Amino acid sequence: MMFSLFLSISAAGEGADTTSFLAFGLALVVVITFSKVGGYISVRLHQPAVLGELLAGLILGPSVLYFLQWDIFTSHATLLQVELQHFAEIGVLLLMFIAGLELHLSDLLNSGKVAVLAGVTGVAFPLLLSAINMLLFHYPIDRAIFIGLILSATSVSISAQTLIELGYLRTRVGFGLLGSAVLDDVLVILGISIFFAVVESSGKGGALSILILIGQMVLFLSVFGLFGLIALPKLISRIERLPISRGLLAFVFVVMLVYAWAAETIGHMAPITGAFLAGLVLSRSPFKDRIKEQFSSVAYGIFVPVFFVSVGLSANARLVDNSVIWLLIVLTLGAVVGKVLGCGLGGYWGGLNRREALQLGLGMMSRGEVGLIIANNGINSGIISPQVFAVIVGIVIITTLATPIFLRLSFRQPQKA
Numbered sequence: 001m002m003f004s005l006f007l008s009i010s011a012a013g014e015g016a017d018t019t020s021f022l023a024f025g026l027a028l029v030v031v032i033t034f035s036k037v038g039g040y041i042s043v044r045l046h047q048p049a050v051l052g053e054l055l056a057g058l059i060l061g062p063s064v065l066y067f068l069q070w071d072i073f074t075s076h077a078t079l080l081q082v083e084l085q086h087f088a089e090i091g092v093l094l095l096m097f098i099a100g101l102e103l104h105l106s107d108l109l110n111s112g113k114v115a116v117l118a119g120v121t122g123v124a125f126p127l128l129l130s131a132i133n134m135l136l137f138h139y140p141i142d143r144a145i146f147i148g149l150i151l152s153a154t155s156v157s158i159s160a161q162t163l164i165e166l167g168y169l170r171t172r173v174g175f176g177l178l179g180s181a182v183l184d185d186v187l188v189i190l191g192i193s194i195f196f197a198v199v200e201s202s203g204k205g206g207a208l209s210i211l212i213l214i215g216q217m218v219l220f221l222s223v224f225g226l227f228g229l230i231a232l233p234k235l236i237s238r239i240e241r242l243p244i245s246r247g248l249l250a251f252v253f254v255v256m257l258v259y260a261w262a263a264e265t266i267g268h269m270a271p272i273t274g275a276f277l278a279g280l281v282l283s284r285s286p287f288k289d290r291i292k293e294q295f296s297s298v299a300y301g302i303f304v305p306v307f308f309v310s311v312g313l314s315a316n317a318r319l320v321d322n323s324v325i326w327l328l329i330v331l332t333l334g335a336v337v338g339k340v341l342g343c344g345l346g347g348y349w350g351g352l353n354r355r356e357a358l359q360l361g362l363g364m365m366s367r368g369e370v371g372l373i374i375a376n377n378g379i380n381s382g383i384i385s386p387q388v389f390a391v392i393v394g395i396v397i398i399t400t401l402a403t404p405i406f407l408r409l410s411f412r413q414p415q416k417a
Contacts, residue, residue: 011072019075019076020076020079023072023073023075023076023080024079024080024083024084025073026073027067027068027080027083027084028084028306029049030060030067030089031060031084031305031306031309031310032302032305032306034056034057034060034309035052035053035056035057035305035306035309036305037052037056037225038052038053038054038055038059039052039053039305040052040055042055047400047404048368048400049095049154049399050092050308050368050369050400051397051400051401053305053308053309053312054308054309054311054312054372054397055397056308056309056312057310057311057312057313057314057315058312058315058317058393059311059312060309060312060313060314061311061314061315061316062313062318063312063315063316063317063318064317068080068081068313071246076268081409083378084306084310084313085310087302087303087306087307087310088303088306088307088310088376089307090303091106091299091302091303091304091306091307091308092272092275092297092307092373092376093256093257093260093263093271093272093275093277094256094295094298094299094303094304095277095299095304095307095369095373096272096273096275096276096370096373097256097275097276097278097279097368098279098292098295098296099185099276099279099370100275100276100277100278100279100280100281100282100283100300101280101282101283101288101292102279102283102292103278112179112350113350113351114172114175114176114177114179114346114347114350114351114352114360115175115176115178115179115180115182115183115350116180116183116306116350117346117347117349117350118176118179118180118342118343118344118346118347118350118364119179119180119181119182119183119184119187120183120187120228120346120359121342121343121345121346121349122152122154122180122184122335122339122342122343122346122364123152123184123187123188123191124341124342124347125338125339125341125343125383126148126152126334126335126338126339126341126342127145127148127149127151127152127191127338128150128338129148129334129335129337129338130144130148130150130151130152130331130334130335130338131144131145131147131148131331132144132161132334133331133334134147134148134331135143137327137330138328139209142195142199142383143383145195146164146192146195146378146383146384147331147384147392149188149191149192149195149374149386150367150371150374150375150378150392151331151334151335151338151367151371151392151395152184152187152188152191152338152371153184153185153188153368153370153371153374154181154184154185154339154364154365154366154367154368154370155366155367155368155370155371155400156368163177163363163407165177168411172295172352172356173307173347173352173356173359173360173363176347176352176356177358177360177364179364180343180346180347180360181363181364184364185370188370188374189270189272189273189276189370190273192270192273192374192377193218193263193268193269193270194214194216195269196268196269196270197213197214197216197217197268197269198213199383202360203417204244213268216266216267216268217267217268219266219267220262220263220266220267220269221267221277224237224259224262224274224277224281225277225281228280228281228282229261229281229284232255232281232282232285233284233285233286235251236248236251236252236282236285236287240287245396246294247292247370248287248290248291248294249291249295249298252282252291252295252312254293255278255282256274256275256278256279259274259277259278260272260274260275260278261274262274263275263277272373272377273318290358304321307376308372310376311372311375311376311393312393314376314379314386314389315386315389315390315393316386316390317390317394319386319387320387320389320390320391320394323387324387324388324390324391327388327391328391328394328395331391331395332395332398332399334395335365335367335395335399336365336399336402339361339362339364339365340358340362340364340365341361342361343360343361343363343364344357344358344360344361345357347361355405355410358410359407359410359411360409362403362406362407363403364405365394365399365402365403365406366399366400366402366403367396367399367400368400371392371396372393372396375389375393394412396401
């Protein structure tokens, strides 16, 4: 991305048209401003900021304003879409890196059996139910499975904030929610990586090719996982002692990009898996808090908002017409029932009572960042259509709005944890 900006500036210095670079800068002004205003309004309405950012993208996109078609942008619309997508892709990597960095394996261990069972069933149920629903609408089995994976991912931040407000976070339900969400994200990320590996291998050697690709995935995870656990902490300690301005930030950013690159080229996995693994191995670093602080400023200040707005820009609500409205309704019901039933049963089998199991299931109902990232990859690779993508964004918005409402209703009397 920075290289493309350099080329733009260099070309301008040679007498080329500078308006493309200026238009890109102005587009960033519009996107980031709308994103922050949308997030602010959403938070004031007691909803997560991501909801406001998504809605800001929908307003800016072809659903309402389609701001890239304004006169000032029309002559550079295609280039601007590419440049904004580059920014958004960096935002995706940063988002998944921070998700891995914030992962606490102790939460999973503390919640034990509840987390494991609810995490597994919370992925299996919505995956199967959503895939079956897609097959009923005559979609190919590979695309049906892909949609199932998208709708298996949970956005636990919304539920965690609600439990904090109610004073129930540090309870069996709260710990079960955190632990199962950890396993949920890991399973979905691995599942999508396996999906792309299998799709890429189809017609190129059959079962043997698939086994080779799975072996490459294991090789990547093993080598880069061990490197991250053994060598990276020592390298980071040395980098930190060098008289380099923001050396820690620069080095870790390079590590994240290398892991993302290696995930795709060596492990034939999604780049987000590499970024997630980089954050995961660095979560045990003594510099974790500093890394998180520095990356959060860059990510949530600039790149991540551009990603969420870009999701809205990619979705066109006008495509959700009579031909797909039933798909939206059926998939939304399946996504809700799959999570509530799957996670609820897992929690009940793990030792929660019926009410606690229901609360856990409701808390896992919301979809968010991981699902949007997978959906974004899907539309970019042509696996899902713009209409289906718009349906998925609609499901994310609906479940994001519904989760805190139903979760609050399930707790009649707030109590302090």
